[in-house]
Amino acid sequence: xxxxxxxxxxxxxxxxxxxxxxxxxxxxxxxxxxxxxxxxxxxxxxxxxxxxxxxxxxxxxxxxxxxxxxxxxxxxxxxxxxxxxxxxxxxxxxxxxxxxxxxxxxxxxxxxxxxxxxxxxxxxxxxxxxxxxxxxxxxxxxxxxxxxxxxxxxxxxxxxxxxxxxxxxxxxxxxxxxxxxxxxxxxxxxxxxxxxxxxxxxxxxxxxxxxxxxxxxxxxxxxxxxxxxxxxxxxxxxxxxxxxxxxxxxxxxxxxxxxxxxxxxxxxxxxxxxxxxxxxxx
Amino acid sequence: xxxxxxxxxxxxxxxxxxxxxxxxxxxxxxxxxxxxxxxxxxxxxxxxxxxxxxxxxxxxxxxxxxxxxxxxxxxxxxxxxxxxxxxxxxxxxxxxxxxxxxxxxxxxxxxxxxxxxxxxxxxxxxxxxxxxxxxxxxxxxxxxxxxxxxxxxxxxxxxxxxxxxxxxxxxxxxxxxxxxxxxxxxxxxxxxxxxxxxxxxxxxxxxxxxxxxxxxxxxxxxxxxxxxxxxxxxxxxxxxxxxxxxxxxxxxxxxxx
Numbered sequence: 087x088x089x090x091x092x093x094x095x096x097x098x099x100x101x102x103x104x105x106x107x108x109x110x111x112x113x114x115x116x117x118x119x120x121x122x123x124x125x126x127x128x129x130x131x132x133x134x135x136x137x138x139x140x141x142x143x144x145x146x147x148x149x150x151x152x153x154x155x156x157x158x159x160x161x162x163x164x165x166x167x168x169x170x171x172x173x174x175x176x177x178x179x180x181x182x183x184x185x186x187x188x189x190x191x192x193x194x195x196x197x198x199x200x201x202x203x204x205x206x207x208x209x210x211x212x213x214x215x216x217x218x219x220x221x222x223x224x225x226x227x228x229x230x231x232x233x234x235x236x237x238x239x240x241x242x243x244x245x246x247x248x249x250x251x252x253x254x255x256x257x258x259x260x261x262x263x264x265x266x267x268x269x270x271x272x273x274x275x276x277x278x279x280x281x282x283x284x285x286x287x288x289x290x291x292x293x294x295x296x297x298x299x300x301x302x303x304x305x306x307x308x309x310x311x312x313x314x315x316x317x318x319x320x321x322x323x324x325x326x327x328x329x330x331x332x333x334x335x336x337x338x339x340x341x342x343x344x345x346x347x348x349x350x351x352x353x354x355x356x357x358x359x360x361x362x363x364x365x366x367x368x
Numbered sequence: 369x370x371x372x373x374x375x376x377x378x379x380x381x382x383x384x385x386x387x388x389x390x391x392x393x394x395x396x397x398x399x400x401x402x403x404x405x406x407x408x409x410x411x412x413x414x415x416x417x418x419x420x421x422x423x424x425x426x427x428x429x430x431x432x433x434x435x436x437x438x439x440x441x442x443x444x445x446x447x448x449x450x451x452x453x454x455x456x457x458x459x460x461x462x463x464x465x466x467x468x469x470x471x472x473x474x475x476x477x478x479x480x481x482x483x484x485x486x487x488x489x490x491x492x493x494x495x496x497x498x499x500x501x502x503x504x505x506x507x508x509x510x511x512x513x514x515x516x517x518x519x520x521x522x523x524x525x526x527x528x529x530x531x532x533x534x535x536x537x538x539x540x541x542x543x544x545x546x547x548x549x550x551x552x553x554x555x556x557x558x559x560x561x562x563x564x565x566x567x568x569x570x571x572x573x574x575x576x577x578x579x580x581x582x583x584x585x586x587x588x589x590x591x592x593x594x595x596x597x598x599x600x601x602x603x604x605x606x607x608x609x610x611x612x613x614x615x616x617x618x619x620x621x622x623x624x625x
Contacts (some may be wrong), residue, residue, distance in 0.1 A: 180397060234620060246484040252466045255457055260479050261432045261450040267484075307512055309467040342607065 095332040098167035104218040104285050104338065107229035108324035111286075111294060114233035115278040116316035117240055117360050125251045128296060130172055131188060131275070136191035137168030138280055139198030142213065142288055147205045154224045158280050162207070162286070165276030168177030168194065169269075173274030200287075208300065216287035216339035218331060225284040236274045248309070290339025294320055297343055301350035304357030319349045384411050384535035385446025387432065393440030396425045399621050401427040403591050405441070409569060413443060414562040416578040416598065417571045419588035420614035422621075425571045428588065429455065429538045432569065445536075451480030454534035456525055458541050464513055470524045471496050471509030477531025501525035519550035526557055537561060539570040543577065546566060554559040555581060580588075589613035 095101045122131050139165025145157035171190065175183040204208050212220055221229070240247075248266040250257045257264050275295070282291035302316035327342025334341065358362050385416065392405040402424035409415055417425045430436040430442060433455040445453065453479075474496045482488045489495075493589055503523040513521060522542065529537060539558070543551045556580065562568055572578050578585060578598060585601040587593040589610040595599040 140495070242485075246469075249479070252468055252473075253436050253462055253476070254463070255430070255433075255455065256437055256476065259450050259453070259455050262479070262484060306466055307514070308469075312467060360397070 090200045095329060100219055100221060101328060101332060103223070104221045105324065105328055106327065107221050107226045107285055108294070108338075108342065109321055110230040110233035111278060111282050112298075112320035112324050113317055115238035115295040116302070116320045116354040117277050117313045118236065118271070118278060118300040119295035119297075120302060120312050121240075121251065121317050122275065122296065122305070123299050124309075128300075129184065131292050131296055132250055133172060133187045133191040133194075133206065133277075134165055134168055134279055135289055136163060136198070136274065138162075138165040138276070138283070138291075139213075139288045140164050140194055140201060141167075142280070142283060143198045143201035143205065143280035145207075146208045146213075147201055150207065150218045154222075154228060156282065158228055159281075161283060162276055164194075165280060166273065169272040170275060173268075175346065211337065212287070213283070214287045214339075215291045215337035216283070216285050216290055218285060218328060218338045220284040222357075229285065235297040236278050236281075239270065239274045243267050247271050251319070272287065285338050286342060286360075287337065288303070290337075290343050293343035293346065294323070295337065297350055300341035301346065301353045303311045304350075304353030307359050319346055323349065333334050371476065373534075381413075382535045383453075384565075385568045386411050386449065387446060387448075387567065388444040389432075389441065389535065390444070392428075392431065392438050392442030394431050394436055394438045394444060395428060400590065400617075402431075402438075403440075403589070405588075405592055407586070407595050409567055412562070412567055412582075413564045413584050414558070414568045414582050415570070415584040416582035417569060417586045417588060418573070418575065418578060418602075419593070419610055420589070422477040422618060423588040423610070423614055424590055425588055426458065426540055429540050433538055436577065438591070448536060449480075449485060451532070452534050453536045453538065454529050454532045456529060456537070456539040457540055458544070459518065459522055459525065459591065464516070464521060468513055469509065470500065470505065470511050470513060470516070470527075473513060473524055474499055474527040474531055476511075477528040477533070480532070484517055495531050498525075499530040500529055501529045501537065503557070517547075522546050522554065523550060526554060530557075534566075536567045538571070539568065541571050541573065543574065551577075578602065590617040 090165040096105060141160035142157045145160030149156035151163060172183065172187060172204060175186045179186060182310040199210065202208055202213060212259060225253060246257065246262055246267045250267050254264050278295060279291045282294055287292055298316040298319035301319045305315035306312045323342050323346035326345035331338040331341040353363055358364060387409040390406050392402065392479065393400065394402040411606050417428060418427055427436055427560065431438050432566040433453055435449055475492055477486055496509060500508055503526050505520065505523050505527060542554055558568060558570065570582065581600065582598055584596065586595045587601050587606055587610055590613060593610045593613065594606045
């Protein structure tokens with residue numbers, strides 16, 4: 087019974103591929119999410135998940151539904167464009183960019199859906215919310231490759247990035263160019279969001295990045311601890327979510343994000359930090 | 369990262385160059401925050417920057433640190449690199465809930481020696497411990513800054529300045545919202561830095577403290593009201609002029625907005 091529920095689904099090749107890809111992303115995306123939360127950029131991540139859609143859709147329109155690399159490239163470029171635009175808006179409005187960002191992501195979503203609806207052979211639901219069946223060999227390569235680049239890239243820029251998050255003026259006064267680290271970091275974020283779109287969907291890909299990062303704040307007060315906790319939450323969510331998706335016959339993206347959400351709720355109630363238990367017992 | 373500056377760091381007797389400002393003008397957004405500031409901070413001087421709210425005190429410090437480009441005039445830093453001019457920001461500008469330890473914040477003072485990727489100096493751990501001891505925070509290296517009081521946090525930022533060991537120090541309201549004992553300790557550190565020959569420029573609100581601590585004072589109100597020996601600058605007449613000027617600037621800003 088237990089074996090049938092937990093192990094049998096992974097006897098299927100596509101489930102194994104999806105699991106391997108999601109675990110690879112679970113090691114790369116949540117640490118980026120932890121830094122996004124620290125930089126108070128959770129909203130930018132939201133904008134990003136809508137922003138990559140027109141690019142992915144254009145890739146599908148130009149290359150057909152099978153053109154995974156073209157869709158990935160389109161999503162990456164569109165994501166970078168959104169990041170740069172969000173930065174310009176933030177500077178132009180003196181930090182009061184939220185209304186402009188809201189307008190931006192609604193437009194991006196509308197444009198993406200419009201392009202997909204005229205593209206034959208692409209299932210909108212799969213593109214938005216992911217499908218384990220979509221993770222073929224190329225999809226797994228995209229997820230694992232992007233995750234590898236993101237883990238290594240984050241390790242390289244970690245020190246200046248964290249300093250820039252804590253005290254940007256200090257870094258600038260020291261002659262360290264904060265903008266470079268910010269852009270490199272955002273490129274890694276876009277890379278992970280795009281890499282997850284086959285399994286998780288463009289709308290849920292950010293979920294594997296942000297929900298474990300938010301949940302991790304209840305499990306550790308220290309930065310390294312939060313990074314580790316976020317990866318554990320994401321790996322568990324990937325496992326549970328894929329099983330939920332398989333047995334419950336639902337898209338993989340929402341199933342994985344829901345499983346991360348369950349752990350967030352657990353942390354919020356019983357975690358050692360900033361939880362209800364910590365507030366009322368301490 | 370820059371080289372060793374002009375060979376004034378780490379010497380027992382520090383001898384920084386003068387910092388000259390000529391016709392400096394800075395805007396804050398579209399509004400002028402500072403206009404036509406000219407003068408010189410002598411080597412080893414200890415100067416208070418005082419003035420009403422919105423007088424451009426923080427803007428001046430930030431532009432001296434290279435963080436706020438002026439739209440007019442120029443600043444001659446005498447060849448000092450960024451790491452040779454240490455800035456203590458207003459504590460409120462930093463996020464104290466950030467998951468970083470006191471030791472890590474203090475070690476940042478050595479950024480100029482290690483940069484983004486380099487290994488830290490071999491004696492960094494010892495220097496961090498010594499700096500924390502000097503500010504009365506021994507044993508706090510592993511604590512998160514989120515657990516500190518305002519005064520303790522300010523002590524940690526002072527320890528970072530000690531590790532940075534810069535010949536020029538810019539301090540933005542170092543004693544704001546700290547307890548009396550911390551204020552006394554921090555003032556003693558500022559005196560010690562002055563005694564070592566460093567140039568110190570410090571934004572202060574407490575005029576009694578200015579008179580007791582700083583030989584020189586720059587009174588600002590969007591422009592220079594007076595600059596020189598403290599007793600003369602802080603005359604009742606100058607302070608009245610500063611208040612009137614600040615009100616006039618505020619009215620001008622409201623009209624422009």
